[in-house]
Every structure is written in structure tokens, then in C-alpha cells.
Amino acid sequence: MTDVAMVEMRGVAKTFGALQVLRDIDLTVQTSEVVCLIGPSGSGKSTLLRCINFLEPYDAGEVRIEGRLIGYTETSPRRPMPHHALQKMRRAIGMVFQHFNLWPHMTALENVAEALVRVRGFSRTDATGRARAMLARVGLAEKEKSYPARLSGGQQQRVAIARSLAMEPRLMLFDEPTSALDPELVGEVLQVMRDLAAEGMTMIVVTHEMGFAASVADRIAFLDHGRIVASGSPRAVLHESEEPRVRQFLQTYHERNSF
Amino acid sequence: MDVSLFLHYGPSLASGLGVTLLCWAAGAALGVVLGFAIALLRRLPVPPLRWLLRALIEIVRGTPFLVQLYLLYDGGPAIGLRLADIPTGILALGIYGSAYFAEIFRAGFDSVPQGQIEAALSLGLSRGAILWRIRVPTMLVAIVPALTNMLIILSKEVVVLSVIAVPELMYQVQSMAAETFAAFETILALALLYWLMVELVARLGRAAERRATAFLRAA
Numbered sequence: 297m298t299d300v301a302m303v304e305m306r307g308v309a310k311t312f313g314a315l316q317v318l319r320d321i322d323l324t325v326q327t328s329e330v331v332c333l334i335g336p337s338g339s340g341k342s343t344l345l346r347c348i349n350f351l352e353p354y355d356a357g358e359v360r361i362e363g364r365l366i367g368y369t370e371t372s373p374r375r376p377m378p379h380h381a382l383q384k385m386r387r388a389i390g391m392v393f394q395h396f397n398l399w400p401h402m403t404a405l406e407n408v409a410e411a412l413v414r415v416r417g418f419s420r421t422d423a424t425g426r427a428r429a430m431l432a433r434v435g436l437a438e439k440e441k442s443y444p445a446r447l448s449g450g451q452q453q454r455v456a457i458a459r460s461l462a463m464e465p466r467l468m469l470f471d472e473p474t475s476a477l478d479p480e481l482v483g484e485v486l487q488v489m490r491d492l493a494a495e496g497m498t499m500i501v502v503t504h505e506m507g508f509a510a511s512v513a514d515r516i517a518f519l520d521h522g523r524i525v526a527s528g529s530p531r532a533v534l535h536e537s538e539e540p541r542v543r544q545f546l547q548t549y550h551e552r553n554s555f
Numbered sequence: 556m557d558v559s560l561f562l563h564y565g566p567s568l569a570s571g572l573g574v575t576l577l578c579w580a581a582g583a584a585l586g587v588v589l590g591f592a593i594a595l596l597r598r599l600p601v602p603p604l605r606w607l608l609r610a611l612i613e614i615v616r617g618t619p620f621l622v623q624l625y626l627l628y629d630g631g632p633a634i635g636l637r638l639a640d641i642p643t644g645i646l647a648l649g650i651y652g653s654a655y656f657a658e659i660f661r662a663g664f665d666s667v668p669q670g671q672i673e674a675a676l677s678l679g680l681s682r683g684a685i686l687w688r689i690r691v692p693t694m695l696v697a698i699v700p701a702l703t704n705m706l707i708i709l710s711k712e713v714v715v716l717s718v719i720a721v722p723e724l725m726y727q728v729q730s731m732a733a734e735t736f737a738a739f740e741t742i743l744a745l746a747l748l749y750w751l752m753v754e755l756v757a758r759l760g761r762a763a764e765r766r767a768t769a770f771l772r773a774a
Contacts, residue, residue, distance in 0.1 A: 349677055351673055351676060351677065379681075379682065380681075383679045383680075383681060384679065386676065386677055386678070386679045387678075387679040389677070390677070390678075391673075391674075391677035393670055393673065393674065395670050397668075397670035397671050397673060397674035398671075398674070399671055399674070399675075399689055399693070400671075400693065400770060400771075401692045401693055401696075401770045402770075403770075410678075410680075410688065411675075411678035411679065411680060414680055414681070414684040414688065415678060415679045415680055415681075415684075443770045443771075445770070445771055456674070459674075459678070460677075460678070463678060463679070469677075
């Protein structure tokens with residue numbers, strides 16, 4: 297198990313109609329690694345991330361989670377994996393979305409406890425206990441009875457992170473987790489993510505927060521038009537890359553963020 | 556207006572009211588269940604099934620309830636469906652209502668943001684759990700007013716069952732009118748009773764709406 301990568305993508309491709317959104321993606325993520333995916337919008341970062349837990353079915357290539365092919369059977373020709381088998385694999389993979397996607401009819405506590413009861417088979421009492429602990433961990437113990445509509449974006453996103461972490465995932469996927477937040481709320485979410493990375497969680501993060509990527513990522517992959525065009529340490533990609541598309545992107549980024 | 560008439564006919568009116576309530580409740584329940592099932596089946600990726608269900612809905616919505624009732628009442632025995640009057644009436648109401656309820660549920664399903672479903676999928680929830688714990692409670696917010704409206708419409712179609720001699724309120728009132736010639740009083744009484752009944756359901760509907768949307772106001 298130790299030498300099996302947490303995520304291994306080989307030749308992954310995906311088209312939406314006539315549009316090829318992913319081309320020949322190779323990406324390997326080891327346990328406890330933090331990998332940030334950056335690139336212009338429409339470059340395929342989110343689609344790539346969503347292929348990892350098969351929210352987005354990929355057309356060609358392979359995505360393996362701890363060595364197991366996700367989404368398809370190992371037979372040849374391959375067939376879509378039965379739903380229950382996919383469900384089981386997804387339990388190990390937490391996901392945090394740009395728009396939080398909390399369930400509006402449940403309190404913060406109920407949002408976190410739900411999957412523990414329905415998926416992990418916890419009793420209500422045990423699930424509530426674990427959910428309380430998870431909310432405390434993201435600093436929201438006092439908000440357990442609040443419905444999502446009454447929480448700020450930053451608080452909602454922290455509840456969403458707690459909801460994923462409660463399932464004890466071995467891999468966490470973050471899809472632009474701070475892009476929908478007011479600037480003053482970004483910090484609280486990034487702090488939770490930094491703590492998580494420091495604890496050794498394997499994380500793949502689609503982000504526009506270059507500061508976060510530079511300081512937390514072990515590796516950065518830069519996507520453009522569905523391809524990984526640069527990949528390496530933050531220093532190698534952000535400061536030393538000769539790739540014109542990377543330079544262009546970073547220049548635009550710096551211009552927009554300087555005043 | 557002769558009030559003693561109503562005392563004399565009290566028992567038959569009461570029994571008529573009972574039959575009306577029974578047909579309404581059972582017809583509506585059948586309509587909701589069938590409509591929900593149709594809406595669910597229409598979501599399956601099986602085009603022929605979708606076309607079939609869509610055609611069924613269009614046929615039911617495109618023909619008058621009175622015609623459907625006669626079709627079932629006169630045509631039913633021809634295909635081996637032999638039911639007593641009240642069950643025939645309930646079945647007809649259920650089929651009629653199901654087409655409208657199916658459309659309401661379809662709109663409801665469409666109103667649930669995909670992101671909430673993706674969150675549930677990413678956590679490994681089963682399809683059943685996603686349906687009952689996420690989709691249905693979320694869509695109720697959007698569809699309770701339409702459901703209440705359809706229930707009210709259905710209550711008024713119950714009078715049509717009098718044509719196949721279901722002894723509901725309209726039927727009783729007509730017999731009473733025929734025997735006493737007090738057509739105006741009896742039909743006025745019917746109208747008032749109906750209005751009371753519908754008002755009650757409208758209130759229940761508003762209570763259900765408040766309940767379904769409670770989380771939007773909770774602190």
C-alpha cells in the first residue's frame with residue numbers, strides 16, 4: 297500500500313460535445329502531498345478535479361485512487377462501475393465546492409451528521425457527537441444550530457469542509473473553495489486548509505490564490521486548454537517557468553492584484 | 556329558506572360529505588403517489604419510457620375529467636376492470652390528478668440545485684438517501700403552493716362523480732332537490748359546505764408551506 301499513489305491519472309481525456317476539455321492528462325499525487333491546480337478559466341482545472349471522484353466521467357485514460365480504477369470496471373472493454381461500488385470509493389474522497397453546496401434545509405450540525413448516519417451507519421447520537429467535534433475543529437462550535445442561509449460564505453465553506461472531514465477521507469479535493477467569498481472571508485477558509493495540510497492530509501486544490509499555492513503546495517500544475525503545460529515545485533512554476541502561457545497568466549494575475 | 560329541510564336530510568348530507576371527503580382524500584393520495592412515480596420514472600435515461608409517460612400526461616391533461624370518468628366507467632368492464640362506483644371514482648380522480656402532480660414534481664426536481672446533489676454524491680450517499688433526504692425536502696419549498704392548488708382543484712372534481720351515481724355530496728343534494736323542489740337552498744348549502752372545506756385545506760396548505768420553508772426564517 298505504501299508505494300501506491302493516492303491518485304494516479306494516466307492519459308485522461310474528456311470532451312463536452314465538440315469541445316475537448318481535457319487532453320492526455322498525467323498526474324500522480326502521493327499520500328500527504330498538496331497539489332494546486334492553477335490556470336486560466338476554462339483551462340479544465342475543475343473538470344480535472346471532478347474526474348478524480350468521477351463526478352465528471354472521463355472518456356479515455358485511467359484515474360486510479362490508491363491503485364483502484366474509479367468509475368469503470370477493470371474489464372475490457374470497460375463498463376461504468378455499479379453505483380454502489382462508486383459510492384464506496386467516494387467515501388475516501390472528500391470534496392469542497394466553490395458554492396459550498398450545503399443542504400439548506402438542515403442546520404450546520406445536521407449537514408455534518410447526515411452522511412455519518414446514512415453512509416457510515418453511525419447512530420444519531422454518535423453522528424451528532426462527531427459532527428460537533430468537526431464543527432469545533434473549523435471554529436464553528438457555536439453555529440451548530442444555524443441554517444446555511446444564516447451563515448456567512450466563509451462560515452458555510454468551513455461547515456462544508458467539516459462535513460467532508462467528518463467522513464475521514466484519505467484525500468480532499470477543493471474546487472475553487474474561496475472564489476465565491478468576499479475578500480475578507482477568504483483568510484478563515486485558507487487557514488482551515490493550511491491546518492489540514494500541516495496535519496498531512498492529501499489535498500488537490502483548484503485555486504486562484506497564488507499566495508496559498510506558493511506557500512502550501514508541494515507541487516503546482518498549470519493547465520491551459522485542457523493540458524498540463526507546466527508542473528513542479530511552486531518555485532519552479534511560479535518563478536522559474538519559461539513557459540509563455542504561465543508567464544502571461546502570472547503577469548495578468550499580478551497586474552490585477554496590484555494597486 | 557326552509558331550515559327544517561336540512562334537519563330532515565341531515566343524515567344523507569352527512570353521508571354525502573363523508574363520501575366526498577373519502578373520494579377526495581383517496582383520489583388525491585393516489586394522484587400524488589402516481590404523479591410522484593411518473594415524475595421519477597421520467598428521469599430515467601430511457602427515451603421510449605419518457606415519451607410514453609409524456610404522452611400519457613398530455614392525454615390526461617388534454618381531455619375533460621367527465622370524459623375520462625365515462626371512459627373508465629363504461630370502458631373499464633370491457634378490459635376486465637370491474638369496480639364498484641366509489642373505487643371507480645377514486646381511480647378516475649387519481650389518474651386525472653396524477654398528470655398534474657407529475658408536472659408539479661417534475662418542476663420540483665428541476666428546482667433542486669445540482670450542487671446539492673453533487674455534494675451528496677461526493678459523500679457517498681445512496682440514490683435513495685439523496686431522493687428522500689435531499690431532493691424531496693428541498694423541492695417542497697418550491698412546490699407546496701402548487702400542490703395545495705391542485706388539491707383544491709381536485710376537491711371540486713369530486714362533484715363530477717355524481718354522474719356515475721357515487722353517493723357524494725352533489726349526488727345527495729341533487730336527490731334532495733328532486734324530492735323537495737328546493738333546488739336553490741340545497742345547491743347554496745352545497746356551495747357553502749364546499750367553500751368551508753376548501754378554506755380548511757387552503758389553511759392546511761399554508762401551514763405546510765410555513766413548515767417546509769421554516770429553515771429560511773430560522774435564526
